[in-house]
Amino acid sequence: MSDITISRGVRSNLLSLQNIAAQRESVQGRLATGKKVNSALDNPTNFFTAASLNSRANDLGALLDSMSNGIKTLEAADNGLKPIPKPVEPLQPTICQPRQDKSWKGESYAFASSGTAGTISFNGGSVGTTAIDIAIAADATLDDVVSAINASTDLAGKVRASNDNGKLRIENLSTADLVVTDAADALTGTNGTSAVGGNTVRADLITQFNDLRQQLDRTAEDASFNGINLLRGDSLSITFNETGSSSLAIQTKGGAPISSSNLAIDAQQTSVADSDAGLDAIMGTLSTALGSLRSQSSAFGSNLSMVQNRQDFTKSMMNTLRGGADNLTLADQNEEGANLLALNTRAQLATSALSFASQGDQQVLQFLR
Numbered sequence: 367m368s369d370i371t372i373s374r375g376v377r378s379n380l381l382s383l384q385n386i387a388a389q390r391e392s393v394q395g396r397l398a399t400g401k402k403v404n405s406a407l408d409n410p411t412n413f414f415t416a417a418s419l420n421s422r423a424n425d426l427g428a429l430l431d432s433m434s435n436g437i438k439t440l441e442a443a444d445n446g447l448k449p450i451p452k453p454v455e456p457l458q459p460t461i462c463q464p465r466q467d468k469s470w471k472g473e474s475y476a477f478a479s480s481g482t483a484g485t486i487s488f489n490g491g492s493v494g495t496t497a498i499d500i501a502i503a504a505d506a507t508l509d510d511v512v513s514a515i516n517a518s519t520d521l522a523g524k525v526r527a528s529n530d531n532g533k534l535r536i537e538n539l540s541t542a543d544l545v546v547t548d549a550a551d552a553l554t555g556t557n558g559t560s561a562v563g564g565n566t567v568r569a570d571l572i573t574q575f576n577d578l579r580q581q582l583d584r585t586a587e588d589a590s591f592n593g594i595n596l597l598r599g600d601s602l603s604i605t606f607n608e609t610g611s612s613s614l615a616i617q618t619k620g621g622a623p624i625s626s627s628n629l630a631i632d633a634q635q636t637s638v639a640d641s642d643a644g645l646d647a648i649m650g651t652l653s654t655a656l657g658s659l660r661s662q663s664s665a666f667g668s669n670l671s672m673v674q675n676r677q678d679f680t681k682s683m684m685n686t687l688r689g690g691a692d693n694l695t696l697a698d699q700n701e702e703g704a705n706l707l708a709l710n711t712r713a714q715l716a717t718s719a720l721s722f723a724s725q726g727d728q729q730v731l732q733f734l735r
Contacts, residue, residue, distance in 0.1 A: 382712075386712050390710070397697070397706065402696065415694055416690075423688045430680055433604060439591045440616065441591075442589055442595075443589055443596035443666055444670060446589020471564060474530045475533055485502060486500045488524075488545070489545050491524060491564060492524035492525075508534055511527070512527045536562055540637070540640045547559050598623045598624075599618060601615060601616065603615050606676045629659070634648065
């Protein structure tokens with residue numbers, strides 16, 4: 367088979383068409399994938415740099431889930447903490463009411479000196495189980511007895527006596543019953559022993575105080591999210607970067623659960639209402655507890671704001687990393703479209719040139735014949 371000989375002009379046009387076809391294939395590939403760098407062969411530097419940027423963006427994306435869970439856990443704790451002062455705050459007026467209530471129970475007894483010395487004894491109420499005896503002289507008057515009872519340091523703030531229009535009035539400054547024993551036969555109507563009822567108003571308010579106190583613990587127990595309850599003393603750790611060098615550990619102060627016992631809001635006996643001093647001590651404890659709750663709420667709020675800020679920062683950083691990677695690898699569709707149009711035009715021109723070159727060769731052959 368003889369060799370095919372073509373002219374230099376035809377050969378040049380064929381090579382031009384072959385080159386245009388290769389370029390057009392490359393441009394069409396970039397238009398199809400949307401990338402100008404599809405492998406390390408296209409541009410090693412851009413390919414590996416973009417891969418590194420995308421890898422870090424993916425690592426940060428995995429941390430976003432942890433941040434989202436952390437935010438929800440903090441919100442649950444904050445939502446659980448906000449109602450807790452509500453059962454605490456009513457405790458203060460509940461304690462103030464018995465302090466303001468001075469409606470002590472009392473009994474009035476007709477008094478007449480028996481002419482012999484004796485005693486009037488008091489036990490129960492705030493006095494306790496050990497009786498306190500008040501000596502009554504044989505010739506003691508009603509005012510003498512009143513003075514003797516009120517002068518007793520053992521009965522001070524517990525029992526109060528007064529002259530009630532010629533009768534001996536005994537007031538019980540306690541929420542429990544006071545027992546009066548007349549061993550001097552000076553009191554009419556005691557039959558030797560009589561009871562002065564306690565202040566039921568104060569006693570009922572202390573019971574109300576204990577009921578309100580229980581609501582605090584129930585609220586704290588229900589403030590969990592995804593198995594973590596910060597109010598119960600659980601800890602929460604949130605990582606902010608892919609290396610783990612930036613993180614935040616969140617827990618209640620001292621790691622102690624938010625509870626009535628840890629806030630020193632203890633259940634009270636009705637006897638605490640026997641004195642204003644006891645009620646004042648509870649008021650001080652409640653003020654301290656409210657301060658602790660507000661401080662913890664502020665700490666949770668600060669932590670929540672910090673995590674939300676880091677979440678927004680991480681999202682912005684991911685967008686920056688992926689944008690940088692895209693700039694290195696993505697193709698400009700408009701530019702590539704213009705390139706394809708130019709290559710198509712060049713292909714048409716090359717085809718026309720090839721046709722003209724072939725026609726010239728044929729005319730030379732015909733002339734030689």
